Amino acid sequence: MKIYTKTGDKGTSALFGGTRVPKHHIRLDSYGTIDELNSWIGLIRDQEIDSISKQTLLTIQDKLFTVGAILATDPEKAILKNGKERLSIPKISDVDITFLEDNMDTMETQLPQMTHFILPGGHTTVSYCHIARTVCRRAERMISFLNENEPTDGNVLSFINRLSDYLFVLARKLSFDLKAEEIKWIPEKKG
Numbered sequence: 001m002k003i004y005t006k007t008g009d010k011g012t013s014a015l016f017g018g019t020r021v022p023k024h025h026i027r028l029d030s031y032g033t034i035d036e037l038n039s040w041i042g043l044i045r046d047q048e049i050d051s052i053s054k055q056t057l058l059t060i061q062d063k064l065f066t067v068g069a070i071l072a073t074d075p076e077k078a079i080l081k082n083g084k085e086r087l088s089i090p091k092i093s094d095v096d097i098t099f100l101e102d103n104m105d106t107m108e109t110q111l112p113q114m115t116h117f118i119l120p121g122g123h124t125t126v127s128y129c130h131i132a133r134t135v136c137r138r139a140e141r142m143i144s145f146l147n148e149n150e151p152t153d154g155n156v157l158s159f160i161n162r163l164s165d166y167l168f169v170l171a172r173k174l175s176f177d178l179k180a181e182e183i184k185w186i187p188e189k190k191g
Contacts, residue, residue, distance in 0.1 A: 016069065017077030017086055026146045031071035033139040034160075038064040040132035047125040049174060056103055060163065063096055067156055071143065075150055092155040100162040107173040114172070115184075122180035129171035136164040 012020045013028055021027060038061050045057040066089060073087050080086055120130035140160045146152060175182050 015074040017074035019074040030142040031068045034068045037135045092159045100166045104169045117185040119183045133167035
C-alpha cells in the first residue's frame with residue numbers, strides 16, 4: 001500500500017464514509033488538531049519521566065486515536081444500511097473521563113497548593129506539557145464549533161476538556177519531580 005493516494009491534490013479530503021470535504025473544513029481542523037496534540041503527547045512521553053506518567057500518556061494517545069476516528073466519521077454515514085455503526089471501535093466513555101480525573105486527583109495529592117497563576121516553563125519537559133495543553137484547548141474550541149453545526153459525541157468534548165486539565169496538572173507534577181521552579185504570575189500594581 002502506498003502512502004500517497006493523490007486524491008487530495010485538489011484540496012479535498014475524504015471522511016470515514018467517503019464524503020469529500022475541503023481540507024479547511026472544521027471537521028478536518030478538529031481531528032488534525034487532535035493528531036497534532038497526540039504528537040506533542042508522544043514527545044512528552046519520550047522524555048525522562050516516571051513510568052506511571054509514561055503509561056498514562058500511552059493510554060491517552062490511544063484514546064486520542066479514537067477521538068480522531070469519531071471526528072473523521074461523517075455523521076450522516078455513521079450508521080450503515082444494516083443498522084450497525086460504521087466505526088466499530090469502543091467510543092470515549094465516562095470511564096475514560098474518570099481515568100483522567102483520577103490521575104489528576106492522585107497527582108494533586110503530591111503537589112503544593114496553587115495560589116497564583118504560573119508562567120509556563122521552568123524545564124523543557126514542563127514546557128512540552130504546556131504546549132500540549134494549549135493545543136488541547138485549541139482542539140476543544142474547534143470541536144465545540146463543529147458541535148454547534150454538526151453535533152458530536154458529548155463524551156469527546158468532555159474528554160478533551162478534562163485532558164487539558166490533566167496536562168496542566170502533569171506539568172505541575174513534572175515541575176515538582178524535576179525540581180523546576182514554578183514562577184508565579186504576579187501582575188504589577190498600578191502606580
